[in-house]
Amino acid sequence: MELRKPKNCPQCGSTKLAQILYGRPTAEALEAVERGEFVLGGCFVLPDQPDWECQSCRHQWFDADDPARIEWEKLLDDLRNGTLDDEQTG
Ligand SMILES: [Zn+2]
Numbered sequence: 001m002e003l004r005k006p007k008n009c010p011q012c013g014s015t016k017l018a019q020i021l022y023g024r025p026t027a028e029a030l031e032a033v034e035r036g037e038f039v040l041g042g043c044f045v046l047p048d049q050p051d052w053e054c055q056s057c058r059h060q061w062f063d064a065d066d067p068a069r070i071e072w073e074k075l076l077d078d079l080r081n082g083t084l085d086d087e088q089t090g
Pocket residue numbers: 009010011012013014054055056057058059
């Protein structure tokens with residue numbers, strides 16, 4: 001499920017937005033980073049992390065009402081409550 005892309009930055013109104021990617025990027029993702037469509041957010045996937053970065057003012061945020069995001073949070077919850085008890089991995 002893909003995130004809905006916001007139309008503009010909630011802070012400055014710019015439409016130059018990039019999605020923040022977490023985890024290990026694929027070759028396709030790296031090409032998208034070069035095109036300015038994505039930025040890399042690091043290896044760790046945490047709740048309440050921002051999904052979007054404004055290319056104008058560098059503001060970072062996420063849309064808490066995004067269905068893909070809600071789905072993802074649920075998955076993280078399941079992982080936390082299930083098999084992945086060791087938080088120190090990685
Ligand atoms: Zn902005």
